[in-house]
Amino acid sequence: MKRFMALLFVVMMVVAVPAAALYANDGSAEGSSSNVKAFAAIGALIGLGIAALGTGIGQGLGLSKACDGVARNPGASGKITTTLIIGLAMIESLCIYAFLLSLGVLMNQKLFF
Known part of the structure; x- marks a missing residue:
C-alpha cells in the first residue's frame, strides 16, 4: 500500500507541477x-x-501464452498462430492510434509541420 501511495504521489507531482507552470501567465502572449x-x-x-509500453506488455503476454499453448498441444499450432497474428495486429493498432493522436497534437500546435 505504501508503494502504491508513493507512486500515486509521484504521478500527481508529474501532472501537477507542469500544469501549474502552464497556467501561470506572466502577461506576455508569446511566452505562454x-x-x-x-x-x-x-x-x-x-x-x-505509455501506449508503446502497454502494447509491448500485451504482445509479450500474448506471445507467451501462444507458446505455452503450442507446447501443450503441437497439433493446434496452426490455429494458435493464426489467432496470435490477428491478436497482435489488433494490439499494435492501439499503438498506431496513439501515434496518430500524438502527431495530431503536434500538428495542432504547429511544432513540426
Whole structure:
C-alpha cells in the first residue's frame, strides 16, 4: 500500500507541477504560447510512451501464452498462430492510434509541420 501511495504521489507531482507552470501567465502572449507548445510536445511523447509500453506488455503476454499453448498441444499450432497474428495486429493498432493522436497534437500546435 505504501508503494502504491508513493507512486500515486509521484504521478500527481508529474501532472501537477507542469500544469501549474502552464497556467501561470506572466502577461506576455508569446511566452505562454511557447509554454503550451512545449507541454503539448511533452504530453504527446508521454502518451506515446505509455501506449508503446502497454502494447509491448500485451504482445509479450500474448506471445507467451501462444507458446505455452503450442507446447501443450503441437497439433493446434496452426490455429494458435493464426489467432496470435490477428491478436497482435489488433494490439499494435492501439499503438498506431496513439501515434496518430500524438502527431495530431503536434500538428495542432504547429511544432513540426
